[in-house]
Amino acid sequence: MTKKIRIKNLPIGGGAPISVQSMTNVSVCDVDSTLRQINDLQNSDCDIVRIALPDNKAAEAFSIVRKNTDMPLVADIHFDGRLAVAAIEAGADKIRINPGNMSFKQLDSVIDCAKSNGIPIRLGVNGGSVNRDLLKKHNGDKVLAIEANLRQYITYFEDKGFDKIVLSVKSSDVSEMVRVNRSIAASFDYPIHLGVTEAGPAYQGLVKNSVGIGTLLLDGIGDTIRVSLTANPVEEVRAAKEILKSLNLRDGVKFVSCPKCGRCGYDLEKAATEIYEYVKDMRKNIKVAVMGCEVNGPGECLDADVGIAGANGRCVFFKYGKIYKTVDESVAVEEFKREIDLIAK
């Protein structure tokens, strides 16, 4: 099991529930838009928000953002350790850095500042930023080179008496991301943040992240996740929650709906979409089935806490494995939502 650390009041690692992160995608200098995104992320059940701080102006804006939200905030810094110190002093709950692109002098001041403020640091190495000498030493094997690189950083931090560390090794190549995370999980006991970097827009990004993150979660690896997508950050949270729910790692409604075929007797697509939207954020461990017809529908519906199957303009409702009632299609969805509410209570 990994060590447990805290980001604000949120436990990470050590058997704590796997947390979901996302990142704002507007300039933090646009404070209003940043706060709006943070608010949207908070409302979508995101646990941690990361914000990029590329320069001094951004660090100043970050301090205003910090004062206006209680969300756990991670400041994402590259190259300039002074920005990391400024972010910590402004109230960042965690810093994300790649130690390889900072001078040792600046790195030391970041470590000292994080230590005196009691906040963790996420150490990141990825395929693109791995130390070239180590890559050469390991004959171009990126997995070995990344692990060796990370080991150097961890040793450096531990020698300074700092152990509030989260590890992150990313790649845009899914199999490489899986191999390197398996490797570091076997070598270190610090919490691990998972994600497929630069995964692309919706369909491709969803598939790559689901395969990469899902494979590792099934191995028992990973303490926080981010589904990086070229999309609205709220979509990242939505996808991350679905990955966790599908592996029984997060409370929520288990929603099943059939793919529909020629036997379907009602507008299944409309009903399924509407009902899914209704239940997708509920933190209730119930199973809801939306099926197209009375042929295979009842089988799945009987297994659900509440189910609906269409039949020639009518819809059959199931509750705890038994046929419950039949209603007209025109009122079925609204009626079914009321049944879900009753079950969820």
Ligand code: SF4
């Ligand atoms: S439940 Fe009925 S409509 Fe849906 S796929 Fe199965 S047979 Fe087709």
